[in-house]
Amino acid sequence: MSEQTRMPAGRPSKGERTRARILAAAAELFAASGFHAVSLRDIAAHAGLTHAGLLHHFPGKDSLLIEVLDHRDREDAEVLSQVAPREHPEEFLRGVVRVVHRNMRTPGPVGLYARISTEAADPDHPAHAYFVRRYELLRAGLTEAFTALAARTGAPPGHDPALTAQTLVAVMDGLQTQWLLAPAAIDMHAAVVAFFARIGLDFRDVPPLPDRRSGSEPSSASTTSAEADT
Amino acid sequence: MSEQTRMPAGRPSKGERTRARILAAAAELFAASGFHAVSLRDIAAHAGLTHAGLLHHFPGKDSLLIEVLDHRDREDAEVLSQVAPREHPEEFLRGVVRVVHRNMRTPGPVGLYARISTEAADPDHPAHAYFVRRYELLRAGLTEAFTALAARTGAPPGHDPALTAQTLVAVMDGLQTQWLLAPAAIDMHAAVVAFFARIGLDFRDVPPLPDRRSGSEPSSASTTSAEADT
DNA sequence: GGGAAAACCTACCACATGGTTGGTTTTGCG
DNA sequence: CGCAAAACCAACCATGTGGTAGGTTTTCCC
Incomplete structure (x- = not known):
């Protein structure tokens, strides 16, 4: 099924177009309300067919x-520059900042990962294994980046790349929750840039990514971002 | 209703004891699975009666x-030292570290706030207004503490107490999500202590709070903690 | 153009849910 | 001890849910 949702070189079939609409509707509604609160009938109605x-x-x-x-993961892989965290750690981290900046302009989709990841802490949740693995990969990628950076530029005493990685992931996830609740009160980009400043990285000049296409395109929470290069 | 759930000086009535059991069961199940995935029949069965x-x-x-x-909020207010963030900012922040440390030993209840807060980003969620207000108070308390601390000890250039406050809240929330998914991989206490170290506060020596009583007592996610003093 | 497959629909199923109703049992106070 | 109130139950209601079955309509390719 997964290769069928990838648009083939030719014009997409009726089924492929419908599946794309269903995935867009599902992403939007899951982002807004979570997995449990949304029904197949809701998603189907949004996508223009029956459940x-x-x-x-x-x-x-x-x-x-x-x-x-x-x-979503495949779309993020397409958006990000394919930068290896070990070889180009600073560039990799700049990519993280760019994704955070972009996500501030897309309130709907930001919730998908933030919302579903906390639901998925329940071992019975269908996405539990997915998120356990996803966070492992995310932390591993960031740990590689911070380790390489420390080796290159030196590190302060007591610096722990793994701890910094899990804290950065926490900052991004936690800011999203607060941002979803009160967007006017939270500046995710400034907070992430300030976090990097405290560990000696100046990302104030990182330009944002171009805006996404308008409409109900499924899009990414920032925690998606760094993982795609792994 | 709310004054009735507070234990009166005399021995509690049958109804008060039942309500306490219901609240404990509800807290445990909401923490484990979230609001939507848990039914009144589930909670009632856990509490030993019908829905x-x-x-x-x-x-x-x-x-x-x-x-x-x-x-939960009232229980947290009882647990924390009543330290004003403006008058005693460092002590207030030490209290935050202690609550984080204690919460690492109570996997069940940690999920209540982390899980429900992301669900509650949905404006139709019954706890939406509660969490909007709760995060405002939490950020305000921490902003006061960081402002007072900066005034007392000086601050680095570009220091923004409000940004630091929202980032600290994000770190605690985000670490909880990762910890619920993979407790062995995450050291919430070490990460929070390291965060404070980067802003010039040494909390490595802060002793943990005593363990909570055993059993299904409802208890707090760390994000509860600093708010009670406000 | 025709026919097979894909894509969709209506109707139904079995079950679950939040809440109500009317009744029974238990509690507690005079 | 008796009685009113509290605390609980069984049964029911209306609605919603994920999924299935059988049928109709649309698509697309030979």
Whole structure:
């Protein structure tokens, strides 16, 4: 199924176009309200068909969620520069800042990972294994970047790249929750730039990524971002 | 209703004891699985009565959630030293570190605030207003503490107490999500201490709070903590 | 153009849910 | 001890849910 959701070189079939609409609708509604509060009938109505029609394309609700998350990951892989964290640690971290900056302009999609990741702490949640793995990869990528940076530029006493990595992931996730609750009160970009400043990295001059296309495109929470290069 | 859930000086009535059991069961199940995934029948079964019996004590599921959160807040107010962030900023922040340290030993309850706060980003969620206000108070308290500290000891150029406050809240929330997903991989206490170290505060020597009583007592995520003094 | 497959629909199923109603049992106070 | 109130229950209601079955409509390719 996963290769079928990738747009083939030719014009997409009716089924491919419908699956894309379903994934967009699901991403939007899961981001807004979480997995449990959204029904297949809700998603189907948003996508312009019935829930039975939706179930022709996806085996079930759990599978749909996993497909939405995988789809998001592939889109993020396309957006990010393919920078290796070990070889180009500072550039890799600049990419993180750019994604955070962009995400501030896309309130709808930011919630998808932030919201589903806390739901998925429940071992019975369909995305539990996905998020355990995802955070492992994210922390590993950032740990590599911070380790390489420390080796290159020296590090203060007691510097722990793994601790810094998990803290940076926490900052991005935690800021998203606060931002979703009170967007006017939170400056995610400034906070992330200030965090990097405290560990000796000046990212104030990092330009933001171009805006995404308008409409209900599924898009990424910032925690997606650094993982794609792993 | 709220003054009735506070234990009176005399021995508690049958109803008071039942409400306490219901609140404990609800806190535990909401922490484990979130508001939407848990039913009144689930909570009632955990508390040893039927869902109709539960509804004799609480007007509805939404009210029960709010009561669980308020009950937690009152318990936290009792646990924390009543330190004013403006007059005693460093002591106030030490209290934050102690609560974080204690919460690492209580995996069940940590999830209540972390989990419900991201659910509550949905404006239709019953706890939305509660969390908007809660984060405002939390950030305000920490901003006061960081402002007072900067005035007393000086601050580095570009220091922004409000930004530091929202970042600290983000670190604590974000670490909880990662910790719930992979407790062995995350050291919340070390990460929070390292965060403070980067802004010039040495809290490595802060002793943890004593453990909570065993059993299914409702208890707090660390983000509860600093707010009680406001 | 025709036919097979894809894509969709309506109707249904079994189950779950939050809440209500009317009744029974337990508690506690005079 | 008796009685009113509190605390609880079984049964029910209306609605919603994920998924299935069988059928219809649309698409697309030979």
